[in-house]
Amino acid sequence: MTENALATRGINKRFGSLVVASGVDLTLPSGARHALIGPNGAGKTTLINLMTGMLTPDAGSILLGGQDITALAPEQRVRLGLARTFQINSLFPHLTALESVALAVCERRRVAQTWWRRLAAYREEIDEAHQILTALALETVCHRRARELPYGQQRLLEIALALASCPKVLLLDEPAAGVPRDESKELFAAIAGLSRDITVLFIEHDMELVFRFASRVIVMVGGSILFEGTPREIASDPQVRAVYLGESRHG
Amino acid sequence: MPPAFGVLFDGIAYGMLLFLLSVGLSVTLGMMNFVNLAHCSFAMLGGYVTVTLMNFFGWPFFATLPAAFIVAAAASVVLERSIFRRFYHASDLDQCLLTIGVVFVSIAAAAYIYGTDEQPVQLPDFLRGSINFAGLNFAVYRLFLIAVALVITILLVAALEMTRFGAQVRAAVNNQRMARGLGIDVDTLFAVTFALGSGLAGLGGALAIAMVGLDPSFAFTYLIYVLIVVSVGGLGSIAGSFAAAMLLGVSDIAGKYYVPAIGSFLIYLVMMVLIMARPTGIFGRRQA
Amino acid sequence: MTTATIAGPHDALQTQARWQWAEIAFWLATLLPFILAPDYLLLASQVAIAALFVLSLDLILGFAGIVSLGHAAYFGLGAYTAGIVSKWGWGEPLTGLLIAGLVAGAFGYLTSFIVARFRHLPLIMITLGIGLLLQEAANSASWLTGGFDGLQGIHTWPIAGKFHFDLYGYTAYGYALAVLFLIFLGARRLTLSPFGLALRGIRDNGERMRAIGAPTRSHIRTIYTIAGMIAGIAGAVLAQTTETVSLEVLGFQRSADVLVMLILGGAGRLYGGLLGAIVYMVARDRFSGLNPQYWYFWIGLLLIAVVLVLPNGLFGGLSLLTRRTKAAS
Helix, strand or coil: CCCCCEEEEEEEEEECCEEEEEEEEEEECCCCEEEEECCCCCCHHHHHHHHHCCCCCCEEEEEECCEECCCCCHHHHHHCCEEECCCCCCCCCCCEHHHHHHHHHHHHCCCCCCCCCCHHHCHHHHHHHHHHHHHCCCHHHCCCEHHHCCHHHHHHHHHHHHHCCCCCEEEEECCCCCCCHHHHHHHHHHHHCCCCCCEEEEECCCHHHHHHHCCEEEEEECCEEEEEECHHHHHHCHHHHHHHHHHHHHC | CCHHHHHHHHHHHHHHHHHHHHHHHHHHHHHHCCCCCCHHHHHHHHHHHHHHHHHHHCCCHHHHHHHHHHHHHHHHHHHHHHCHHHHCCCCHHHHHHHHHHHHHHHHHHHHHHHCCCCCCCCCCHHHCCEEEECCEEEEHHHHHHHHHHHHHHHHHHHHHHHCHHHHHHHHHHHCHHHHHHCCCCHHHHHHHHHHHHHHHHHHHHHHHHHHHCCCCCHHHHHHHHHHHHHHHHCCCCHHHHHHHHHHHHHHHHHHHHHCCCCHHHHHHHHHHHHHHHCCCCCCCCCCC | CHHHHHHHHHHHHHHHHCCCHHHHHHHHHCCHHHHHCHHHHHHHHHHHHHHHHHHHHHHHHHHCCCCCCCCHHHHHHHHHHHHHHHHCCCCCHHHHHHHHHHHHHHHHHHHHHHHCCCCHHHHHHHHHHHHHHHHHHHHHCHHHHCHHHCECCCCCCCECCCECCCCCCHHHHHHHHHHHHHHHHHHHHHHCCHHHHHHHHHHHCHHHHHHCCCCHHHHHHHHHHHHHHHHHHHHHHHHHHHCCECHHHHCHHHHHHHHHHHHHHCCCCCHHHHHHHHHHHHHHHHHCCCCHHHHHHHHHHHHHHHHHHCCCHHHHHHHHHHHHHHHHC
16 A cells, blocks of 8 residues: 555666666556656656567666565566557557457456467456547557557557456556547547556656656656656756757757 | 598688578678578579689689679669569568468579589589698598688678778668668669678588588578578677678588588577577677 | 447457458368379478468467577477387377377476576577487487487387378378467467467567566477477478488578578468468478578578568568458458
8 A cells, every 4th residue: 555556776777888867776666647748758658668678678676566676577567557659660560459458458357378268268358448538539449450440449459458457557558659649539539548556657758748648757867867757847847948948959 | 631621621621612602691680681482593593604614604703703603783773673673571470471472483493404403513623622731631522611700700790890981881780770861862772782791602502512502492401591691690790790790610520430420410500599598699789 | 338348359369360251271282282183192291380480489489479590409309209118119199199198298397497587699509509409419319219220120110000191191191280289279279369468579579578577488488398399390391291200300590491481471370381382381392302502592581581571571561451351342
């Protein structure tokens, strides 16, 4: 109860001489809505990769609900309730939306190894998948292949896949990236509709999203956390502005 | 003479040959991740160029060597521009299938034109026989082969380390995306590297005739050895290819001499163990 | 109202699982050779064996995305096991089949630990290596396998004491076809199961599978073991119906041939592989009189053409055609 949903302690990671994470201490209390911002190359996605286990830190530890998961494989962390979405859509192109989410549900329920029963017989799993898709306004396209969906709906399917593993902590990597303005309404609704039981950390460049959904903002630069505060504090901080304005001259 | 020295010498000569055959594939695989199983078809082509020029047109052996290089390089350019370049981002499977198709066609064509027998080639007199040095017999042709391979290795290393072209190749192998971002024309670079690598294979094929023989199955038989060298040595690494080629050359000859009953088995086993232990090869890099 | 929205997805998935008319017609057609082409029953049994072998490759390659250049290792292992068991005095075909399947499946299980850990070139090399290793081992262990000369002294007993294997091929084709059909039923069920979906997920995006908590390596080990077992059974049928086994059952040529058949027909659809096997084996039989060089020349060109133009093979092309004609009409 008093345990943080997710915490990192002293995470260090370097690739040769390139330091991508340096002494990263991050804490996510239960039910939090935190945003992680920073210029490109600051190490935000790398941090998510470290948290989910796709990368191994050189030093430091990661705690999920108080449990040390630093040595666990990515799929084991998912089973314990840590899910993520990808900045660039990482879907199953040839599977339909329903199949994709049903697959995630079946994996969670550990029935994906059964090869002697038809998928159609797993009514509960299919129902659950359908419910998740409906909640994200995707039920009308549930029989279309992921590769055929418009980009905005693909981004929503990204989130649906993550939600199918019933996460306690959800890491969203730039959920609005590349989504055209006219399709972002559903996306915003989806994020707003996320249950309060789920702790959310999202990386974003879209400040509108940050202001609307985040209760706390963490600023990361060059692999380290520079500053942490409420959205208002961050927006008015001169150091943060310098970091962003400095970057935009190059970018 | 202690047979061990003879085995070592033969092994080194064989290793040099394998290096010439493999280095092109290692670099192009490292740069573009294009699985070109037809690499030894270019080697075979070089071999048949030499045979044709010598036996049908009466060319001297040395003159055929650059011709083998050029023809193999030219053929690779044609294939690369027309078909291969569309598959640089295709799946491993598609690349394998496409290039296996080319191998089949090349083997069939070679058998059709030249028949399935081993091709005879008359080496110039001064390359035949052996030299006696310090009580040991060294086959002249193998010395020649080692010399040629060493010269080419030095040229390759010099080109890579000291020319702008070489620097660009190293950059592209290391991190293709970054290289493009720096303004390097990776596509042209790759086409040139591919041609050079295939040309070297062609040269290797020409040199191989007098050492291991040439027949249509060459394109496949030596593909296996080349793949072993490249996988064990590491993609994109000349030093790795050299080390792995030496290792394989000496092991193969030693195996066939000392334990002929299970020689090949040991080679394949060791190869698999090495690949499993270090999937990116001895000198390989992580794919960026 | 809620029932109406939920019934939709279930309906779609159930329709997918139902037997189509074309499928039933296909399997009925496999009985035709008994009536229409009794002189070709031995060829037909070879086709059935090839189809079973292709089926096993389809499961790992078409569904799970594992590129193997050495699948003949399991085929050959099954062939040699069945042959050796018969040579040593036990020629009963059905039990021999089971034993061969178990041995090949066990080897598949052991090697699956290695195969599941690698991708791209290392995986290709390892599968190639497994095939080469086994062939070399078989060559060396000539006291067991007959070495270069092949296995002699295989005699297959009649099935259930009644159906003799003879030169007419009735029993051979009936046996091969029955084995093919039964295993096909199992494979079909597998592809329509949650496991089949998981395999397609692995082929489509292995990284995402891990991100949804899927034990990808475990899945790969399972399907690789199953595929090894099926390939071994196909090899055993070959050994039992032809009463010979030689080193080529383990060779690269056989691994390459089965790969070509699968790609030609279309990977990932089960029927594609069967179609590819039929076309390839029948065509090869037609052209076998000619110079073998011609055969590999045209196969090479065909392979290049398929990769360039028909990525889903003949079966994919056919389904595209039927979909277009349906849409037009």
